[in-house]
Amino acid sequence: MKTIEDLDVAGKRVFVRADLNVPLSDGTITDDGRIRAVAPTIAKLVERGAKVVVASHLGRPKGAPDPQFSLAPVAGRLGEILGKPVAFATDTVGESAKATVAALADGEVTLLENLRFNAGETSKDDAERTAFAGQLAALADLYVGDGFGAVHRKHASVFDLPALLPHAVGDLIATEVGVLKRLTEDVARPYVVVLGGAKVSDKVGVIENLLQKADRILIGGGMAYTFLKAQGHEVGISLLQEDQIPTVQGYLAEAQERGVEFVLPTDVLVSTEFPDLKTKAPATFSVVAADAIPADQEGLDIGPKTRELFAAKLADAKTVFWNGPMGVFEHPDYADGTKAVAQALLDSDAFSVVGGGDSAAAVRILGFDETKFGHISTGGGASLEYLEGKQLPGLTALEG
Ligand code: ADP
Ligand code: MG
Numbered sequence: 001m002k003t004i005e006d007l008d009v010a011g012k013r014v015f016v017r018a019d020l021n022v023p024l025s026d027g028t029i030t031d032d033g034r035i036r037a038v039a040p041t042i043a044k045l046v047e048r049g050a051k052v053v054v055a056s057h058l059g060r061p062k063g064a065p066d067p068q069f070s071l072a073p074v075a076g077r078l079g080e081i082l083g084k085p086v087a088f089a090t091d092t093v094g095e096s097a098k099a100t101v102a103a104l105a106d107g108e109v110t111l112l113e114n115l116r117f118n119a120g121e122t123s124k125d126d127a128e129r130t131a132f133a134g135q136l137a138a139l140a141d142l143y144v145g146d147g148f149g150a151v152h153r154k155h156a157s158v159f160d161l162p163a164l165l166p167h168a169v170g171d172l173i174a175t176e177v178g179v180l181k182r183l184t185e186d187v188a189r190p191y192v193v194v195l196g197g198a199k200v201s202d203k204v205g206v207i208e209n210l211l212q213k214a215d216r217i218l219i220g221g222g223m224a225y226t227f228l229k230a231q232g233h234e235v236g237i238s239l240l241q242e243d244q245i246p247t248v249q250g251y252l253a254e255a256q257e258r259g260v261e262f263v264l265p266t267d268v269l270v271s272t273e274f275p276d277l278k279t280k281a282p283a284t285f286s287v288v289a290a291d292a293i294p295a296d297q298e299g300l301d302i303g304p305k306t307r308e309l310f311a312a313k314l315a316d317a318k319t320v321f322w323n324g325p326m327g328v329f330e331h332p333d334y335a336d337g338t339k340a341v342a343q344a345l346l347d348s349d350a351f352s353v354v355g356g357g358d359s360a361a362a363v364r365i366l367g368f369d370e371t372k373f374g375h376i377s378t379g380g381g382a383s384l385e386y387l388e389g390k391q392l393p394g395l396t397a398l399e400g
Contacts, residue, residue, distance in 0.1 A: 001398050002168040004041065007142055010049035011106050015140035016042060016170065017157050017394075019149035019378055020056035020074045020111075023361055031361035032077055033370075034149065037378045039081045041146045041170040042109060046082070051104035053140055054078070055092070055112040055157055056147060063119030065091075075111040086111050092118055093135035101139050112139075121156045133160035146170025149357065149379035151394030152386075158394040169398045172378065177395070179353055179375045180386045188318035188351060189215055194310070194341055196221025197324025197356060197380075200241040206384045207251050216261040216317075218310050220302045220326035220337055224265050224290075227252070233291045236270065238299040263313050265290045267303030272296055275331040283333040301327025302337035310337075314344040320352040321387070322359060323380055329362045342368050356380030 007014075018038040023030045045052045059069040075088035087110040089100040100110045115121045120132025133156040143165040145151070150158050151173065183191075193214045195203055200223050210217060219227050222239035229235050230248040255262045270293055271285040287303045288294065302310070314320060322345065326337030342363050345352040354360055355377040363370060370376050377383050385392060 003174065004044060004144060004168050004170065007144075007166065007168050009045055009142060012050055012141040013101060013104070013139065014045050014050040014052050014142045014144055015136065015161070015165065016045065016052060016054045016144045017147045017150070017161070018042075018054055018056045019147035020054075020071060020078070021058050021149060021357070022074060023357070024058075024073065027073055029073055029077055031364055032081070033360055033364060033376065034357075034378050035074060035078055036081055038146050038170070038172050039078065041144065041172055042078075043082055044171070045144070046084070046107050046109060049106040051101070051106060052109040053101055053104075053112065054086075054109060055115055055136070057116040057121065057150065058114050059116075061114060061116050063116065063122070065113075065117045069114050069116070071111060071114050078109075078111060082109065084109065089113055093132070093139065097139060115155075115157050122153070123156070129156040129160050132156040133164055136161050137164040140165060143167040144170045145394055145398045146172045147394070148173045148176040148377070149382055151379070151392045152382045152390070154393040159397050162397040167398055173395070173398075176377055176379060176383070177386075179377065180383060182351065183319065183321055183353060183387060184213065187213065190317050191319040192216045192218065192314055192317040192350070194218045194220070194314070194320065194322040195223055195324050196326045197358060198222045198239065200226055200239065200244065202381055203324060203384060204241070204244050204247060206388045209388045211251065211254055211258060211260055214260060216263065216313055217255070218263045218313055220265055220306070220310070220341070221324045223324065224268075224302070225299055227264050228290055228293075231264070234293060234295065235299065236293040236295050236297040238293065263309065265302045265306040266309060267305045268293065268299040269301040269303055269327065269334060270294065270297035270299050272298070274298065275300070275328060275334065277328075277330045280331055283331060285333060301334040307337055307340035311340055311344040311347070314341070314348050314350070317348050317350040320345055320348070320350045321355065322352065323355040323384060325359055325362050329366065335366060338362050339366050342366065346372050350374070353377060353383075355383035
């Protein structure tokens, strides 16, 4: 793979595919980690006299403009971080984009509107994607792939566009891939994996691969209930992926055969209602044993005994990969499980990698110093698919 240093960028229009998919609350950025992570790449291109055209997706708009998913707030924040104005184009390949890019002087930066406002970005139809990539290609001379959080997507700006322009890998992706290599080759042991979060189906698949590599797998968050159910326990109205139960039972059996330790919650915080994440009004909850969740209750965080158990299972780790919060950490009453895991990583002397948009945001929002962790990844799904051993379209496209 070529790096930015291999490209002659001075005076050229350089398209940077970033991942600026940051969490927003009423138009305010609640965690700017992904913007800060790609800023050094953009700053380097600015320094070298490129005309920088930054593009990203944000959220999941349906292939048409939708103001709640506008990247406009991100342009402002990116400008603050770079210490220079970032011109915002109010469309992606239309008149505004063309005019904004045409007006760029060397060393100036523009951000295009959300790529997913165009159906061609995520289309499954190769021709439709290629057509959109062609429109994007008209805006640039060179391509730098640095949106690590999107490299597992076969999308126009990630997969098709690099084929149309001379391209290089950005510094963020290069760093992320270097870290993931440390989790797959010559791993320092014990290697402990912690999985949680809400996207159960996205995460179950990685376990198959991790069973060959990890010494211990701790399961919390929404995933835990599918595991508890697979062991024959009732989980009330907790997050559950019924169709994954046979797969999960297979994993539990294989883990036993291989001597990989699976650690599930022994107690959980339950409530009859999901907390109000806007007002953060105090929640009503109780602590129950993980095998005694009442039928009308939902598990929303790991319990105090599990916090201790997980901390103990992390204490001697030399390598840790953590993806997915242990509970609904956005509400203070359900943040303790996630805090306990973050603290346990800091207390161990493991090389610790935190992956996942919400997990990374949780670490920062809950007040931990991100520089104390081995690496905070900007990609959740992308890291998981890498660890699954899959080919990532956005990396394949940057090869050669
Ligand atoms: P990441 O972005 O780190 O990969 P996910 O997107 O999979 O993580 O999951 C993050 C979300 O999971 C958070 O919004 C959190 O509120 C939610 N979550 C965690 N535990 C539970 C649970 N027990 N029930 C429902 N949602 C949960
Ligand atoms: Mg998430």
